[in-house]
Amino acid sequence: MLRRSKSIAAAFVAVALAYGPVAPTRAAFEPEAAPTEASQDAEALSAEAVQAFKAKDYDTAIAKFERAFELDPQPNYKFNIGRVYEEKGDLENAVKYYQEFVQSPGVDLEARESATARLKVLKQALRELHEEEAKAREADPSATPTTDAAADAPPDLDEAAKARKRKLRIAGYSLIGVGGVGLVIGAVFGGLALSKSRKADDAELVDDKISLRQEGKSRAAVADGLLITGGVLAGVGLILVLSTLGKPKGAQKSARRWMPAPAVARHGAGLSLSGRF
Numbered sequence: 014m015l016r017r018s019k020s021i022a023a024a025f026v027a028v029a030l031a032y033g034p035v036a037p038t039r040a041a042f043e044p045e046a047a048p049t050e051a052s053q054d055a056e057a058l059s060a061e062a063v064q065a066f067k068a069k070d071y072d073t074a075i076a077k078f079e080r081a082f083e084l085d086p087q088p089n090y091k092f093n094i095g096r097v098y099e100e101k102g103d104l105e106n107a108v109k110y111y112q113e114f115v116q117s118p119g120v121d122l123e124a125r126e127s128a129t130a131r132l133k134v135l136k137q138a139l140r141e142l143h144e145e146e147a148k149a150r151e152a153d154p155s156a157t158p159t160t161d162a163a164a165d166a167p168p169d170l171d172e173a174a175k176a177r178k179r180k181l182r183i184a185g186y187s188l189i190g191v192g193g194v195g196l197v198i199g200a201v202f203g204g205l206a207l208s209k210s211r212k213a214d215d216a217e218l219v220d221d222k223i224s225l226r227q228e229g230k231s232r233a234a235v236a237d238g239l240l241i242t243g244g245v246l247a248g249v250g251l252i253l254v255l256s257t258l259g260k261p262k263g264a265q266k267s268a269r270r271w272m273p274a275p276a277v278a279r280h281g282a283g284l285s286l287s288g289r290f
Contacts, residue, residue: 055085062093071101088117092128099135104142108135178257185257188250195243202236205229 062077074097082090095110111128114120120128209229216222 049085051084055081055087055090058084059090059093062097066097066100071097075101088114088120089124091117092124095128095131099131104135104139108132108139111135181253182257185250185253185255188246188253190250192243192245192247192250195239195246197243199236199239199243202232202239206231206233206236 058077058081062074062081065071065074065077075094078090078094078097082094091110091114095107095114098104098107098110111132115125115128115132206229209225209232213222213225213229216225
């Protein structure tokens with residue numbers, strides 16, 4: 014398809030070249046005027062530009078014609094610049110300078126008609142090229158803009174969300190670990206409190222009974238505090254971990270209905286499930 018586009022452009026440019034060579038000097042219709050230093054320098058630059066054009070050094074030719082126009086602003090130099098761009102294959106700039114030449118005041122009618130004919134050919138070539146490029150973009154699936162919402166999401170936000178989830182998951186596991194330790198130690202103190210209570214029941218002396226019961230109560234209070242604290246920490250940690258795990262849509266709906274929550278009682282703590290119907 015690209016070769017076809019180039020062949021179309023080459024065909025139109027070949028037709029355009031038939032209209033004539035570069036015009037190195039002023040338009041023929043202009044009356045002779047006393048040459049000035051600027052105009053002489055401009056004509057010298059124009060002659061150098063023509064030599065560069067013949068040597069296919071198009072960039073140098075364009076630069077010298079532009080400098081000549083700065084010294085002696087004759088419309089003919091714009092025509093020449095457009096002609097060099099045309100030969101170079103830069104049709105966009107060729108059209109631009111031909112249009113500036115056509116719109117310049119004082120241009121001979123015959124010269125204007127010649128430039129207008131070139132403009133028609135070049136504009137047609139550009140239209141053909143643009144149509145070929147549009148067809149190429151339509152035929153290339155990779156050129157079609159994606160409508161995937163995930164693709165439109167900024168990658169920085171995705172990375173930030175993932176990092177936040179990782180931090181929450183680590184914090185959740187840490188809380189589960191600390192809460193688990195608290196539950197174990199609380200269970201140990203609860204066992205000691207139960208043991209003291211049984212010894213108090215078996216004690217024969219009143220003082221021993223009172224002492225053992227006080228020790229049992231103190232250990233029971235420590236056990237209650239550890240069990241409650243451990244249960245709350247473990248429950249919060251579990252919620253954090255569950256909130257960071259990716260789940261299917263069905264599982265997410267289920268998670269919205271059933272949520273684990275820490276449950277605290279007078280003599281212990283644990284987890285409960287709360288549901289919505």
